[in-house]
Amino acid sequence: MMNNLIILPILIPFLTAIILLFIxxxxxxxxxxxxxxxxxxxxISGLLVKEVLDKxxxxxxxxxWAPPFGIALVADSLAAxxxxxxxxxxxICILFSIRGIDEIRVKFFFYPLVQFLLxxxxxxxLTGDIFNLFVFFEVLLMASxxxxxxxxxxxxxxxxxxxxLINVISSAFFVTAIALLYSVTGTLNIADLSQRVAExxxxxxxxxxxxxxxxxxxxxxxxxxxxxxxxGSYAAPPPVITALFAGLLTKVGIYxxxxxxxxxxxxxxQITHLxxxxxxxxxxxxxxxxxxxYQDMQKILVYNVVAGxxxxxxxxxxxxxxxxxxxxxxxxxxxxxKAALFLLVGAIxxxxxxxxxxxxSGLIKQYPLVGWSFLVAALSLAGVPPFSxxxxxxxxxxxxxxxxxxxxxxxxxxASLLILYSVMRIFxxxxxxxxxHASQNEKANIKxxxxxxxxLLFLSFVMGFGAEFIVPHVANAAETLLNPEIYIEAVLKx
Amino acid sequence: xxxxxVILQTVxxxxxxxxxxxxxxxxxxxxxxxxxxxxxxxTTACAFLLISVAFDIETVKKMIPVxxxxxxxxxxxxxxxxGMIPIFFGENFLWQTFxxxxxxxxxxxxxxxxxxxxxxxxxxxxxAVVLSIIFTIGEEx
Numbered sequence: 043m044m045n046n047l048i049i050l051p052i053l054i055p056f057l058t059a060i061i062l063l064f065i066x067x068x069x070x071x072x073x074x075x076x077x078x079x080x081x082x083x084x085x086i087s088g089l090l091v092k093e094v095l096d097k098x099x100x101x102x103x104x105x106x107w108a109p110p111f112g113i114a115l116v117a118d119s120l121a122a123x124x125x126x127x128x129x130x131x132x133x134i135c136i137l138f139s140i141r142g143i144d145e146i147r148v149k150f151f152f153y154p155l156v157q158f159l160l161x162x163x164x165x166x167x168l169t170g171d172i173f174n175l176f177v178f179f180e181v182l183l184m185a186s187x188x189x190x191x192x193x194x195x196x197x198x199x200x201x202x203x204x205x206x207l208i209n210v211i212s213s214a215f216f217v218t219a220i221a222l223l224y225s226v227t228g229t230l231n232i233a234d235l236s237q238r239v240a241e242x243x244x245x246x247x248x249x250x251x252x253x254x255x256x257x258x259x260x261x262x263x264x265x266x267x268x269x270x271x272x273x274g275s276y277a278a279p280p281p282v283i284t285a286l287f288a289g290l291l292t293k294v295g296i297y298x299x300x301x302x303x304x305x306x307x308x309x310x311x312q313i314t315h316l317x318x319x320x321x322x323x324x325x326x327x328x329x330x331x332x333x334x335x336y337q338d339m340q341k342i343l344v345y346n347v348v349a350g351x352x353x354x355x356x357x358x359x360x361x362x363x364x365x366x367x368x369x370x371x372x373x374x375x376x377x378x379x380k381a382a383l384f385l386l387v388g389a390i391x392x393x394x395x396x397x398x399x400x401x402x403s404g405l406i407k408q409y410p411l412v413g414w415s416f417l418v419a420a421l422s423l424a425g426v427p428p429f430s431x432x433x434x435x436x437x438x439x440x441x442x443x444x445x446x447x448x449x450x451x452x453x454x455x456x457a458s459l460l461i462l463y464s465v466m467r468i469f470x471x472x473x474x475x476x477x478x479h480a481s482q483n484e485k486a487n488i489k490x491x492x493x494x495x496x497x498l499l500f501l502s503f504v505m506g507f508g509a510e511f512i513v514p515h516v517a518n519a520a521e522t523l524l525n526p527e528i529y530i531e532a533v534l535k536x
Numbered sequence: 537x538x539x540x541x542v543i544l545q546t547v548x549x550x551x552x553x554x555x556x557x558x559x560x561x562x563x564x565x566x567x568x569x570x571x572x573x574x575x576x577x578x579t580t581a582c583a584f585l586l587i588s589v590a591f592d593i594e595t596v597k598k599m600i601p602v603x604x605x606x607x608x609x610x611x612x613x614x615x616x617x618x619g620m621i622p623i624f625f626g627e628n629f630l631w632q633t634f635x636x637x638x639x640x641x642x643x644x645x646x647x648x649x650x651x652x653x654x655x656x657x658x659x660x661x662x663x664a665v666v667l668s669i670i671f672t673i674g675e676e677x
Contacts, residue, residue, distance in 0.1 A: 063609035
């Protein structure tokens, strides 16, 4: 059974989703099963992370067909860590949704859709086959279409049209890119692709295909010129769905960029990785400009998602050990903290009944816990030392300096300051300040809405303060990313 | 509902059977000839669609008393379970096998593959999805 440990993170959400489809009439049973399967998944993926650190990358041949002929699932440290963090984020969002989502949405398949989303995300992290990656992308996108329209308010329908349109186009690009890659190399297995591209030393046509993949994954991950769909569509659905999207969806695109540009297309870094660096810096800049421009709490956070994508892609563009370590660490931190921030703002919006910063202030007197949690989340996001954002950024900066990207590093540091400014602005005007809204209203009932984000903040604190637990895993992930032979060896072993 | 559609209704009664039988043929022949779960299910759905055009959506709902969403979930369950069974025999997920059996009606030396169980899952999911899409749109008008 130990051999099958890698398939369980895919099977658990799949089976849970099916069971939830059968028992859709009972809201209470749906919640209990979702929480239980979430806990089981966190435990299983924790075991997987440990297994990968002990024994190195694991590969699993679906149906017994050895790669490159069959589909392989591959768990190296990066994939296993991302599976663990994704399942944590989903479990927390399910806990929040017990109080944070209306029964009508639950009756119309909220929980099965969440499980299918998780299935797609975990599958995309674990797969070792580029067409299978496309299939899992579609699984998670289909689920996200369902979640973004669920409820059917006007804003949601408006934004979902844009969201679906953009993703259908980028999926078509994805298929085209895979078709081109297949016609050049004749294989779809990522490890085999890596070998074949290395054999021919990445001629011009493969660099063009690499750029096509950059466009495809960049559209999913919201990098600079392709981020325009994100601010609108992430602000439309209820906070818990936005938290799920912010914690998972763009991260899958980033993971795909990390994977493809470290294992397949790493032979022309002066072209592809320089482009990635420029794009990363521009993504940070537009993200930060958006984050300080808006008066709307959700919009500010949404632009922070864009800026976060820039930081991680920058680490990939450095293509050295420190840069990839920083990118991995920051990616994991970002999943936790973005979900925590969106859930906190969701709780604040339930108290104040508005997402505008102008109409709400002085929450700290009545809701001290909300206020201080938000401060912790804000400091962690900006990367203040005891919290988890610090190590990621530290290594990103080190990696940038080692790669000689001085100007980009300086822009990144300025961007971090402005990100701190953007969230502290929410803290000073909504949490601190004169009481106006909270004092007029009855004390809003936020029971059960606060502890999920506090669990996330606690985990983020553990990640920063007890970094020695997670550093070996992240270092192992960075090492595998930097040395494709380890990955190839694990998949195509004789 | 459609009192004057005598010809259509009479032809439908005959044709629906032929279409369903043909769809089963296409479904079962998928291993060696063109066909399989997906196209078989679409063909079966065509038969139900023809009935719903000639008679009424209610008629089809009476013929299939189970909720389409339940059928969809059942199909998914069959597909996943058929993939999971090999795990308990020490093989990998989605491992398939086949063997020859002497069956009373189908003749001696009939080849039976476990992939057929997976295909039954696909078949149920596709039928349920197609019919629930069409009936959901149809009921709103």
